[in-house]
Amino acid sequence: MSQPSNVPEPQLDHLYQEVILDHNKKPRNYKVIPQPQLHSHGLNTLCGDEYFLFLNTSPEGKVTDIGFQGSGCAISKASASIMTTLVKDKTIEEVKILKDSFLDFMLKDGITASKEKIGRLKMFEGVKEFPVRVKCATLIWRTLEDALNNIHERKE
Amino acid sequence: MTNKIKTQTLDINKIREDFPVLAESMNRHPLVYLDNAATSQKPKSVINRMHDFYSKQYATVHRGVYTLSQNSTWECDLVRNKCREFLNARDTSEIIFVRGTTEAINLAAFGYVRKFLKAGDEIIISEMEHHANIVPWQLLSQEKGFKLKVVPVSDDGELLMDAYQKLLTEKTKLVAITHISNALGTVNPIKQITHLAHQAGAKVFIDGAQGAVHLKVDVQDIGCDFYAFSGHKIYGPTGIGVLYAKRELLEAMDPYQGGGEMIELVTFEKTTFAKPPLKFEAGTPAIVETIGLGPALDYVMTLGFDRIEAYEQSLLKYATEKMSQIEGLTIIGRAKQKDALVSFTLKDIHPHDIGTILDQEGIAIRTGHHCAQPIMRRFGLPATARASFAFYNTKEEIDKLVAGIEKVKEVFA
């Protein structure tokens, strides 16, 4: 039995890197924001991962506060935690570019342009060695996309 | 089979040779296949039979006057009779071929419940049901105004029989309960459940998707009105399963789908239907899958359920002992009567992470809600990891599972 040929041989330490394990254990911005300006609920129906995401923005369009809560695997939780740290204090425009670049990076092959734009998020490259887990890494970014578009519910 | 053979223990090495996929590797490790409750692997006899049938005997059933088609029909009828024997039904007309347990439940919902229940009538299911034994009844109840009542489950994962008795009223018209829970392994006392339901005047549907794989089923002894199982879980093909129902019910029920095969006479004004089982088998059936079910049932009947059960229980005992010793591991489902599967959680490590790490060790387990979200909710869990065993699994494989779980703990230390 073999993986499709374009997928590199999976290695566990590419998936469960120190930083990812750390964010899973101690998720940042793990909080509910009461009456947020933007919010959404992301659910991966296949595996039951689910997160609630909350954002507040300034009149100039900057993310002033962000929080998430929910349950899921280490990859989805770490991805959510890392996302919140990167998005805070960015403008909505910057957030959208980061989101699109990251989703491109995770979902498409041989994307080098987006690779430059995503900075630290390159650490999720190892997840691509485990195709069924890619959805775990992207769930919170989809939820963010929904929150920005005023969609409050998403099922994957 | 003589008594002598029956009392011999199973030759597991020889059995493993019958299942080619067990010699495969996964992620550079010998495959350890522990997802048997989802679907089981196939012996050579099933694979070869289907291959040979396509190669030499394939033709449609019931329609051809030519020899090849008559033979095809005859072979399918033999399998129907084998299913009758397997369940100890009275008559082959009580064996309806369906796609699987899910379709069997939908057939009974449409053909029986929809026709004979009235608004305000009650259907009893249990908290440990698979979604397949919840959703069809729920859909119908919403449409027709039936009431769905749920038998609760104890902390050990056993049905609360007192609560069940209290739920039974003269309004109860159907009790639909699983023989064995795919999420917890609990074996339910279906004979007693059936007896109590009948006293209250209700019919009984037993979901045997797991039950028929691990225990000898005798529908006459149980007394149930319906019993269903899936071919793919009992070492046979996908796309084929069986609904057993009592003849008098089948006579009275509405057909499930309309089409070819299930009719007696068709005019544009009116159609009269064929007799059971064909009344419920519209369209060209899954012919080769039906053929493949035969050697699958032969395989388990030749091994014998007494030997299968004894061996699988020894695996369960071993796995329970070894896994209980893993610090931080909690077994979900500790019924006294339990089938060979272990559902578990490991500290706060998500089951999908457990599954991915075990996969890298060549070990296939199921992680998630096992299509039984209500029972997961009952235990306050979004998901569990589940290792489910078949007679071809070994204690060495359980040792590998245990070592794999230790590895998971290291990664998440």
Ligand SMILES: Cc1ncc(COP(=O)(O)O)c(C=O)c1O
């Ligand atoms: C207890 C139980 N009921 C019903 C089903 C549905 O069976 P199938 O998917 O073969 O129709 C399953 C299998 O997943 C099961 O374990």
